[in-house]
Each structure stands twice: as structure tokens, then as C-alpha cells.
Amino acid sequence: MANTTPAAHECKKTFVVEHLDPELEAWSSLEYSAIASECTAHDARFFLSSVPKELELPENLQKVKGLHVEHRSIETLFADQKDKVCLLDPSAAQELSPEDGEKFHVFLFGGILGDDPPRDRTSELRNKGYEGRRLGPVQMTTDTAVRVTRMVVQERVPLDAIPYIDHPELTINKNESTIMPFRYVKDENGQPVMPEVSA
Numbered sequence: 001m002a003n004t005t006p007a008a009h010e011c012k013k014t015f016v017v018e019h020l021d022p023e024l025e026a027w028s029s030l031e032y033s034a035i036a037s038e039c040t041a042h043d044a045r046f047f048l049s050s051v052p053k054e055l056e057l058p059e060n061l062q063k064v065k066g067l068h069v070e071h072r073s074i075e076t077l078f079a080d081q082k083d084k085v086c087l088l089d090p091s092a093a094q095e096l097s098p099e100d101g102e103k104f105h106v107f108l109f110g111g112i113l114g115d116d117p118p119r120d121r122t123s124e125l126r127n128k129g130y131e132g133r134r135l136g137p138v139q140m141t142t143d144t145a146v147r148v149t150r151m152v153v154q155e156r157v158p159l160d161a162i163p164y165i166d167h168p169e170l171t172i173n174k175n176e177s178t179i180m181p182f183r184y185v186k187d188e189n190g191q192p193v194m195p196e197v198s199a
């Protein structure tokens with residue numbers, strides 16, 4: 001009988017953010033909402049896993065299309081496909097490459113607000129034994145990490161061909177600005193791609 005199991009490159013890509021923070025902060029909900037919209041636009045699936053049952057989702061996330069909220073963890077969700085799951089891990093020895101889109105079809109991220117200096121909370125997922133890949137040496141926000149991974153494994157753009165902006169300075173008002181200690185994708189206007197904050 002013919003083998004009907006699709007190869008990894010024939011499967012819809014699945015992006016899983018394992019929510020690791022006790023709360024779901026407003027900024028995380030903007031990042032998750034941006035990931036859901038981009039996954040929908042690019043024919044990919046997005047799971048937000050390990051969401052505690054008692055956690056009430058912010059309104060913007062309740063309405064967003066393409067978001068699958070899961071109370072189960074990655075270990076239960078993809079228990080039978082562990083070798084198809086790639087953990088995006090800032091401490092991994094190997095960089096992500098377009099060929100990884102053929103090897104893996106589930107890409108796993110820590111749902112953690114970035115911290116400076118990084119506290120390596122991705123280790124909570126690394127300790128579960130998933131194969132890891134790095135996205136370069138600079139810490140990205142979770143939505144940026146998903147965006148870059150999607151570009152590499154879906155669009156087959158090598159990691160070092162993606163335009164980035166590191167540590168951009170954001171103007172808050174005419175007297176104040178703040179440096180964001182992360183790497184972002186640069187858009188066609190030379191600006192960092194960030195979640196949209198609706199008025």
C-alpha cells in the first residue's frame with residue numbers, strides 16, 4: 001500500500017507559541033494578534049498553547065482570525081510528531097535554514113515578553129528535548145521570531161538575506177524616546193515591523 005503520510009514540505013506550516021508567562025500582557029496580545037493575522041495571510045496555522053483555563057483572553061485576541069487557543073501544551077498537541085517540531089532557540093548551535101522547511105513542519109517559540117538581559121526562559125522548552133535552531137545572535141520579539149522563521153521556511157529566504165534593524169530608538173513624545181533592545185525585520189520604508197497598536 002502507498003505511504004500516504006505527507007512529507008514535511010507538503011504540510012501546511014504550523015507555528016506554535018507556548019505561552020510561558022503567568023499573565024497575558026497587553027503587549028503580548030498585540031504580538032499574538034500580529035502572528036495570527038500573518039499566518040492567516042500566508043496559509044499557515046497558528047496555535048497559542050498552554051493557555052491556562054482561567055486566563056481570560058484580552059478582547060483583541062478573542063476576535064482575531066486564525067488564532068487557535070489551546071489549553072494543552074506542545075507535548076500533548078504534537079505528541080506523535082516530536083521529530084517534526086523545531087524549537088527556535090537563541091542558544092541553539094545551528095542556524096535555521098530554508099532546508100529546515102523540509103525537515104520540520106511545526107515551529108515552536110517561547111511565548112515570553114523579551115527581557116534585557118535575556119534570562120533564557122526558552123530553556124523551559126529546550127529541556128523537553130526538541131531539536132533547536134537559532135535565528136542569529138540577537139534577541140528578537142516573539143512576533144519577529146515567527147515572521148523571520150516563516151520567511152526562511154516558507155519563502156526560502158536565507159536568514160542572512162533578511163533586512164533587519166537592531167535596537168531601534170522609538171520616539172514616545174517630543175522629549176522622550178526609548179531604545180528597544182531587540183532585532184526587528186526592516187520594512188520597505190526602512191522602519192522596524194512591529195505589531196499595530198489600534199487607537
Ligand SMILES: C[S@@+](CC[C@H](N)C(=O)[O-])C[C@H]1O[C@@H](n2cnc3c(N)ncnc32)[C@H](O)[C@@H]1O
Binds near residue numbers: 113136137142
Ligand atoms: C522574546 S524571545 C525570549 C528570549 C528570552 N529573553 C528568553 O528568556 O529565552 C521569545 C521567543 O522568540 C524566539 N527567539 C527570539 N530570538 C531568537 C533568536 N535569536 N534565535 C532563536 N529564537 C529566538 C524564541 O523561541 C524565544 O523563546
